[in-house]
Amino acid sequence: RKEVEQDPGPFNVPEGATVAFNCTYSNSASQSFFWYRQDCRKEPKLLMSVYSSGNEDGRFTAQLNRASQYISLLIRDSKLSDSATYLCVVTGGGATNKLIFGTGTLLAVQP
Amino acid sequence: GAVVSQHPSWVICKSGTSVKIECRSLDFQATTMFWYRQFPKQSLMLMATSNEGSKATYEQGVEKDKFLINHASLTLSTLTVTSAHPEDSSFYICSARGTNYNEQFFGPGTRLTVL
Numbered sequence: 236r237k238e239v240e241q242d243p244g245p246f247n248v249p250e251g252a253t254v255a256f257n258c259t260y261s262n263s264a265s266q267s268f269f270w271y272r273q274d275c276r277k278e279p280k281l282l283m284s285v286y287s288s289g290n291e292d293g294r295f296t297a298q299l300n301r302a303s304q305y306i307s308l309l310i311r312d313s314k315l316s317d318s319a320t321y322l323c324v325v326t327g328g329g330a331t332n333k334l335i336f337g338t339g340t341l342l343a344v345q346p
Numbered sequence: 347g348a349v350v351s352q353h354p355s356w357v358i359c360k361s362g363t364s365v366k367i368e369c370r371s372l373d374f375q376a377t378t379m380f381w382y383r384q385f386p387k388q389s390l391m392l393m394a395t396s397n398e399g400s401k402a403t404y405e406q407g408v409e410k411d412k413f414l415i416n417h418a419s420l421t422l423s424t425l426t427v428t429s430a431h432p433e434d435s436s437f438y439i440c441s442a443r444g445t446n447y448n449e450q451f452f453g454p455g456t457r458l459t460v461l
Binding site for chain 2: 277337
């Protein structure tokens with residue numbers, strides 16, 4: 236079983252749509268959770284951290300359910316510029332602080 | 347945010363040659379640097395973690411004699427792929443973290459193609 240699992244997509248949505256991505260992780264000792272965005276052939280960039288209380292940054296809302304080991308990202312009012320691969324990332328748990336990446340979910344926003 | 351650069355951005359080499367990739371933190375001191383590798387349609391996989399002035403810690407399955415890491419200063423880490431082979435062709439990305447940051451800042455990556 237992969238440590239971080241995501242639906243690879245692609246998710247093809249029209250501009251203005253709301254889209255949700257889900258992610259599950261296997262290590263219950265993981266302490267920190269993130270969503271990164273990666274454009275084609277580029278490095279990943281931090282989109283937002285994810286907290287148990289849920290957090291929102293403009294059109295983006297992230298949720299964490301520790302009991303279910305489940306993380307979500309909601310994008311409202313999709314823009315063409317949101318087209319990218321969204322990576323669910325968790326820390327390794329225990330003494331290590333290394334980042335463990337999911338394979339990503341590809342989003343294509345259509346005009 | 348902090349800026350991390352990588353050089354070169356891409357390299358094509360013949361099988362058997364060695365390739366050095368540099369990772370620099372431009373506006374902060376990076377006490378820890380990380381090297382990742384990403385194959386097409388796969389996730390980033392951590393190869394090794396290096397702290398300035400000490401030996402790198404390699405992840406399971408990564409050959410330390412093949413992937414030489416040097417973190418000689420607080421702003422520079424290098425990864426040398428020795429005797430590269432076609433299966434080493436990948437996207438190599440570094441990241442850096444400083445004492446004042448909890449976040450890792452990623453370099454733009456180096457695309458290695460071994461013929």
